[in-house]
Amino acid sequence: MQYFVQQLINGLTLGSIYGLIAIGYTMVYGIIGMINFAHGDIFMVGAFTALIVFLILGAMFYSVPVVVALLVMMIVAMLLTSLYNWTIEKVAYRPLRGSFRLAPLITAIGMSIALSNFVQVTQGPRNKPIPPMVSKVYNIEGISVSLKQIIIVVVTALLLALFWYLVNKTSLGRAQRACEQDRKMAALLGIDVDRTISITFIMGAALAAVAGTLFLMYYGVIAFSDGFVPGVKAFTAAVLGGIGSLPGAVLGGLMIGFIESMWSAYFSIDYKDVAAFSILAIVLIFLPSGILGRPEVEKV
């Protein structure tokens, strides 16, 4: 039982990170209907920015309280990563809007290759380890919960609450939902569609940057190629939950996290990704549009 709860907590931590990245995928998909393949690399850029900010803080000040350091890392990473995603949208996706469906997919893949190789060229190909920032571990009745895990879950929960408020209660969120339902109609009603789409990309990148910072804090290491695997997992999570659905993305992220930690704990750690992908395929056989996704109504 203890072992099970322990795995549940590990799964929750992992799932929170996947969920944060998955929101970026699902929002972009919802609003312009494209798979933003570069999103995993945006996550990696966020983690790298956090790493560099961490090193700057370490070099400039003798000692910084961990909370302050984490906050600064997160905020700078959110700002700069948003700038990256904003630029990418403007350069590579906007000119192709209204073009055929596979064209932005290919530019997204191209951007993904370019981004990871840009980081490799400028920062070197090696793994970048940092000393542990938070090392406290609580022991509750034989279950060990590290402070890192608590931070991840709390930050994710806070951000999701803020995000839910933004999407559901503000005019910005209303504009986003309107664009998602019908872009042309929204434009006719006076919504600046281009700006709304840009803001969607910025929001997705900010969440991915937070996920990157938390990833860096949790694992203590990042490399230029680390964007792909979490990116694909988050994409899987978004599809599993039903692409286009925000609660679905979080639910899917948590499910992937649980499947992974349970499979590694009870079966084999080597095949944890195979398990996650197989369950995705099985779920989609029975629910072809994901768990919370709206089935696509086809009009003739």
Added chain:
Amino acid sequence: MAVTVSPERDVIATPVQRAVREAFYAGAIALGLFVLFIGLKTGQNISNELVLTTRWGLLAAVVIATAVGRFLYVAYGQPFLASQKIADVATGLLPDSVAMRFFRLPYFIAALVIAALLLVLASSLDGLLGPGLAGYARFVRALAIIYALASVLFYFRAFIHAHFSALGIAALALYPIIVVVSLALYGGSIAAGFQGSLKWVDNFGIQILIYVMLAWGLNIVVGLAGLLDLGYVAFYAVGAYAYALLGTQYGLSFWILLPAAGAMAAFWGVLLGFPVLRLRGDYLAIVTLAFGEIIRLVLINWREVTNGSAGISGIPKVTFFGLMTFNVSDPNYIAKVLNIATSSAYYKIFLYYLILGLCLLTAFVTVRLRRMPVGRAWEALREDEIACRSLGINTTTTKLTAFATGAMFGGFAGSFFAARQGFVSPESFVFLESAIILAIVVLGGMGSLVGIAVAALVMIGGTEVLRELDFLKQVFGPDFTPELYRMLLFGMAMVIVMLWKPRGFVGSREPTAFLKERRAVSGSFTKEGHG
């Protein structure tokens, strides 16, 4: 919140003012993007801790270059293009295309003279200029020759366009002979010709043709049937491992295993096809991607059979249809049988013709299938699935045959790849490969065999050329390795080509069914499918 749009500002501002503003924005954005990544570099010190070093000079250079580039484009590039358009309309003459302006007879003659002069004076110039400048001279010579050749091609463009397929196949068939003969003339001996041809035949010829074959195979699934497949490399892996395992364990010949590998890949294609029959669009994309990853992860982790990440080595070579071999130690080694000098180039040239044959087989099958009921059903499925069903087409078998046929060619290419490398490991079958193959199919114009071949030539040939750019070392210093920038440029090229030609290189389609007159239609009329 009211959004005010003020177009007056753009109208009133002169191009230069606007350009200054745009350049300022571009510079500011570049500064924001690059301040941490180019301005600072993380490196390890002796005690293996990360330390930062600053590169402010480089950062400033990049930011200024971005701003200046944007300024020049907005201030001079855009007005120039616009005024050209107006001038062409005003004179009433048919506007010269950019290509017409680029290829002029005087330029052609000048290029020929420069190339000839530099070629004749090559040895004396080397002594005169020193090794550094001689590199530039060689570069200029190469440019002049390329320009002259391009001019000739441009002059005969109507003829080339009319007979493109036949000329292309002839050029491909003659390619190794031309390489060997010209290198033999250059090096002065036949042995030198064979030795020098290794790089050209293997790195360029075989490499590009493998991708052409893979892209033509994927084209059946994506271009004809309109099913987005992001895990195509899985079938390539199945074919490669089928040959590698059966060839090393049971010693079976390539000629038996080639169809076996194709059949096995086709079987896996059907296996993938079943669960995804009901899925559409991006759900299909992610499941195919997951399938590709599952195959790769199983290859890595099933160590007892696949030897894990270490891969399988010592894969037997292809024999010359069982009559001759390419192993020097064998009694029926080709050089012994034919009584000629030993060279490793024979095997590469043989492999080149083998993959060329496989490619032509793929093209032939695709062209013929498009005229058969199943091929027409694929294209109908791509255009409208519901209409398909209403007309009584069995969409299940149509989708499964598309997956199986595409997978089979992937399997053929895979077993060829294993035979060529002599070594396979899961690292060759990552998602990036699937992405590259898909990019070639889309850049080629989805469904157009010629366009796909051209796209493969440009993308794969282009990245291979980047391995050869040693003269850049003289420009940027000896630490500069163009190799590093290969994939960065590849990714950027993918974006730029797609922005430039969103419909791919070949924008028109030859319909297979027509009423009275066969007429090519624009690519924009074909759909790309939903599933």
